[in-house]
Each structure stands twice: as C-alpha cells, then as structure tokens.
Amino acid sequence: MSLKRKGIQAEREIIHMLWERGWAALRVAGSGSMQFPSPDILAGNRLRVLAIECKVSRNDKKYFLKDEIKQLNNFSSYFGAESWVALKYYREEWRFINTEDLRETKRGYCISKDVAKIKGLLIDELLQLSK
Amino acid sequence: MSLKRKGIQAEREIIHMLWERGWAALRVAGSGSMQFPSPDILAGNRLRVLAIECKVSRNDKKYFLKDEIKQLNNFSSYFGAESWVALKYYREEWRFINTEDLRETKRGYCISKDVAKIKGLLIDELLQLSK
Numbered sequence: 001m002s003l004k005r006k007g008i009q010a011e012r013e014i015i016h017m018l019w020e021r022g023w024a025a026l027r028v029a030g031s032g033s034m035q036f037p038s039p040d041i042l043a044g045n046r047l048r049v050l051a052i053e054c055k056v057s058r059n060d061k062k063y064f065l066k067d068e069i070k071q072l073n074n075f076s077s078y079f080g081a082e083s084w085v086a087l088k089y090y091r092e093e094w095r096f097i098n099t100e101d102l103r104e105t106k107r108g109y110c111i112s113k114d115v116a117k118i119k120g121l122l123i124d125e126l127l128q129l130s131k
Numbered sequence: 132m133s134l135k136r137k138g139i140q141a142e143r144e145i146i147h148m149l150w151e152r153g154w155a156a157l158r159v160a161g162s163g164s165m166q167f168p169s170p171d172i173l174a175g176n177r178l179r180v181l182a183i184e185c186k187v188s189r190n191d192k193k194y195f196l197k198d199e200i201k202q203l204n205n206f207s208s209y210f211g212a213e214s215w216v217a218l219k220y221y222r223e224e225w226r227f228i229n230t231e232d233l234r235e236t237k238r239g240y241c242i243s244k245d246v247a248k249i250k251g252l253l254i255d256e257l258l259q260l261s262k
Contacts, residue, residue, distance in 0.1 A: 015167065019167050022209070023209065024167075024168075024206050024209035024210035025167070026159045026160070026167075026169045026173065027159070027160035027161065028157045028158070028159065028160060029157070029158035029159060029160040029161075030158065030160075036146065036150050036155075036156070036157075037155075038157045042157065042173060043210075044180065044209070044210035044211050044212070045209070045210070045211065046209075046210070046211030047211070049175065049180070075155050078153070078154065078155035078175070078176070078177075079155035079174075079175035079176070079177070080175050080176065080177030080178070081175070
C-alpha cells in the first residue's frame, strides 16, 4: 500500500471513531497541496471544533516541520478550532497531542513515543474535554 | 473541462472569496462518495460555521435531490453549522441560499433563477449576517 493510501486510511479510521461518538467529521481535500492552510481532518460537536493533523509512525521519534504546525495553528485561529496532532504507533491506539505539547527543535517539532503515551490523550479523553 | 473539474474549480473560487474576507475555508474530500454526510465546503470565522453545497447551473431551474439536502442539514446539525447552497448562474455572481428557502417538490427541492436572485445572498451579505 502506498504512503498516500496509508495516510488516507488512517484519516478514515479517525473519522469513523468520531462519527461513532456523535461528532461530525470530514477529511480535507488537498490538504498539504493547497495554497491555504488546512488540517487533515476537521470535526465538530456544536460546542468544540477540532483541527487534526494525522501521522502514522513506526519510529520512536516523530518529527514535524515548523511550517506544518504553524499552518495548523494558523487555520485553527481563523476558523475557531483547537489544534491537535493524532499519532498512531504500530500496534498502539491513536494518541492525540495538543500542538502546545510538542517539543520545539531547530527545524521544527518533535515528540517521542514515551512522551506521546504520557501526554497524548486517547480519543475518549480528547472528546470529553470541556471547552 | 470535465464536470468534476468544473465543480472543483467552482468550489475553489468560493474558498478564495472566503479567505479574502478573513474566513478559514476548506474543500471536503470525497464529499458525495463517503458513507458519512458532508458538504462541499466548510468555512468558519470563530463565531459561525457555514456548510456549503455548490452548484453551477446553465438552466433556469436548479433541482436538488431530497437526500442531498437532508445530508447537508444532517451534517450541520451534528457539527453545529448553518446549511447553505451556493448557486452560480452563467455570467452572474454567486448566490447563497439557505436550505430553508428551497421549494420542496415531489422528488426533492427546486429553485428558479428569479427566486435565487431575490432570496439568494451575495457573499458579503452572507458573511455579514449575525448569528
């Protein structure tokens, strides 16, 4: 399976989990290729809006480009959304990490599997947060 | 140009207009083909969220399938969005019509060019509405 295909499948998995829990969720077309900032997924439940960037990782450390996170935060500030990164490690559940919890490096941001498991929320924890 | 391509171009035109006016807007991937309801475009400005279905028409009357409008309203009620139809007639400006202003027919909904021009809002009128 191509990387792009795997990415789409991962996004669909999250969208399913969100609808199952009563949230409306959608995949964004051409995210990453449009001239305007946009997340991979947008979800809402009348009270909160979540802008989510998805990543599947087989490595212990996951890196994000500075611009990737900047664009996510930029989109969220215009739309009125919360910025989250969804991380899926092999044979682990999805972890949701607020962009403020990513560690800044010279070239971007980084998070390790250990930190993701400590600071990252499971989907039900994410959705139960109050605004 | 294929119909699909024309549809995407029309959606992009609206997305440009929205960003120019300080709204965050995105195209939805696979709208119409996903198992979950979704609009063509979603836009937000921290206070309001607009779920928009786009149509370009050369005919005087524009028809919508019952299910198309039902799904749009369904998505909006879960997400917490307003449901709008964007209509573009040849050599005319985009008109935005609230789904409540579509006339119900046996098989779906209908709007004529005349009614669209009377009841439809121009984009600046749409964005200036208070919630």
